[in-house]
Amino acid sequence: MxxxxxxxxxxxxxxxxxxxxxxxxxxxxxxxxxxxxxxxxxxxxxxxxxxxxxxxxxxxxxxxxxxxxxxxxxxxxxxxxxxxxxxxxxxxxxxxxxxxxxxxxxxxxxxxxxxxxxxxxxxxxxxxxxxxxxxxxxxxxxxxxxxxxxxxxxxxxxxxxxxxxxRDACGSCGRTGVSDGRDPARWGRIAVWVAAGVPVVYAATRFAWALGIPLGFSSAQLRDMAAEMPGIWWGGAALGAMGLGGSVLTLGLIRPWGERFPRWIPVLRGRRVPVALAVVPAVVVAMAVTSAGLMFGRVLYLDPDPGKLAMMGPGLLWPLWGAALAVAAAAYRIRRRGDCAHCVNAPVKTPSGQPSAACRTH
Structure with a gap:
């Protein structure tokens, strides 16, 4: 689409x-x-x-x-x-x-x-x-x-x-026929590493609590909360694991297996990954984690309780996660776009005379 x-x-x-x-x-x-x-x-x-x-x-x-x-x-x-x-x-x-x-x-x-x-x-x-x-x-x-x-x-x-x-750009691919010289592969790579790194910070705190390591809490507080809400720390570890899974998937936006399905995936192995299959989930997650991070900020601003800060503190980085993920998804889409059937602007040349990475066919 x-x-x-x-x-x-x-x-x-x-x-x-x-x-x-x-x-x-x-x-x-x-x-x-x-x-x-x-x-x-x-x-x-x-x-x-x-x-x-x-x-x-x-x-x-x-x-x-x-x-x-x-x-x-x-x-x-x-x-x-x-x-x-x-x-x-x-x-x-x-x-x-x-x-x-x-x-x-x-x-x-x-x-x-x-x-x-x-x-x-x-x-x-x-x-x-x-x-x-x-x-x-x-x-x-x-x-x-x-x-x-x-x-x-x-x-x-x-x-x-x-x-x-x-801007008289193509309504389909967005090209104007003139490159600004900026390579989306470069700024997209930076965005991917930021977006992949934030959930690792979140997961580290959840794994630490599940293992009894009192990051932001005392050992007594960890035990008391576990007694009051059985399974809370292991549930948090499960959410941390999901965050790590999302971090790995984010790396696919700059890795070859994010463009072609790996060999170990039945039926789909070797086929091109549809651009929308990578971009749409990334944008949805970017919106969701950003809104959640802003909520954590509101809660802590209204009630800066130390316990809440320990629990929600990593979430304050989530707006950065969401913004980086959205930028990474945009760079992926630009990098994956091929020749356009609706305009005559693709591919264009960079100032050095080389085909722009933004218009390179993958």
């Missing part, structure tokens, strides 16, 4: 209009308001949700106005590309909406659901513990956060589409 084949600004406008109409329904007192009193989970931790303390009667009309205003912005992006400052202003507003929806409003629960739901699906043949189900991991407030994140992605794509049109 390319940016040219999909009218992303129109989709963003449709999403914002639909959400705005839903917010108007909430304004009239309709049920299903997913924030404040409609979302009981923020009571678990002060500051968990940025909208955890709002009232429906006040927040719903504001959400409706913002959503409908965003729909107008997206509709303008869908029209003829605005040049100069007007175009830049539209894109700036769209990016602001994208970041707000994608990483500011959501908290850590989408990330938790992304980790728990696959485990539950794998364990379904063996049965689930009482009270545990996929539905328990995906209540309406969490599903709503997923909808918001999808809207954020649409607005980001809408802004990118408009920027390409404003």
């Amino acid at each position: 390319t940016l040219k084949r999909v009218n992303w600004p129109a989709l963003a406008a449709g999403w914002a209009l639909a959400y705005g109409l839903l917010a108007l329904y909430w304004t009239t007192g309709g049920g299903g308001f997913p924030f404040g009193p409609g979302d009981p989970d923020p009571g678990i931790e002060k500051g968990l949700s940025i909208l955890g303390g709002v009232r429906q009667s006040v927040a719903a009309p504001v959400i409706a106005a913002v959503a409908l205003g965003a729909a107008v912005i997206a509709a303008l992006l869908a029209g003829r590309a605005s040049r100069g400052r007007a175009g830049i202003a539209l894109e700036t507003v769209a990016w602001t909406v994208a970041l707000t929806l994608g990483v500011v409003v959501p908290d850590y629960r989408p990330l938790v659901a992304m980790g728990h739901v696959p485990v539950l699906l794998a364990g379904k043949p063996f049965g689930w513990p009482d009270g545990v189900s996929i539905g328990s991991q995906l209540p309406w407030p969490v599903l709503n956060q997923g909808i918001l994140m999808a809207g954020g992605a649409l607005f980001a794509l809408a802004a990118l589409t408009h920027r390409r049109a404003r």
Whole structure:
């Protein structure tokens, strides 16, 4: 799928209009308001949700106005590309909406659901513990956060589409026919190592606690918490292991096995890895870990308890993880794009006369 084949600004406008109409329904007192009193989970931790303390009667009309205003912005992006400052202003507003929806409003629960739901699906043949189900991991407030994140992605794509049109770049591949001389293989490699390193820090703390090493806690506190919540440290170690797995997969964005499936994978061995198969999960995870990291920052700012700092401290690096992963995914996509069927700009030459790594066919 390319940016040219999909009218992303129109989709963003449709999403914002639909959400705005839903917010108007909430304004009239309709049920299903997913924030404040409609979302009981923020009571678990002060500051968990940025909208955890709002009232429906006040927040719903504001959400409706913002959503409908965003729909107008997206509709303008869908029209003829605005040049100069007007175009830049539209894109700036769209990016602001994208970041707000994608990483500011959501908290850590989408990330938790992304980790728990696959485990539950794998364990379904063996049965689930009482009270545990996929539905328990995906209540309406969490599903709503997923909808918001999808809207954020649409607005980001809408802004990118408009920027390409404003710069007379190809709507499909993004090339303008002129290279800026910057090699995405170089800056992408830096981003990959940052994105792969942050989860290692998180995993190290979880493994240490599982082994009884008191990083940030006393030995007595570790024992007391284990007695109060049996299995907490081994559960944390399992999450750390998942983080390490994600770290290894991130390295695939700069390794040959990230472009062709390794020989040990049946059926797929030797075949090219679809670009979307690497980029889409990376972007989704980048959004989820960034929103979770921002939530940890809110919680610790409102309640700087030493115990919480030890538990959530590594999460303060997660916005860096998310940003680096998004940049790494972008570099991977640029590096993997081949000759474009929709323009005459590929491949281009760098100032040295060599084919640009951004346009090299893989």
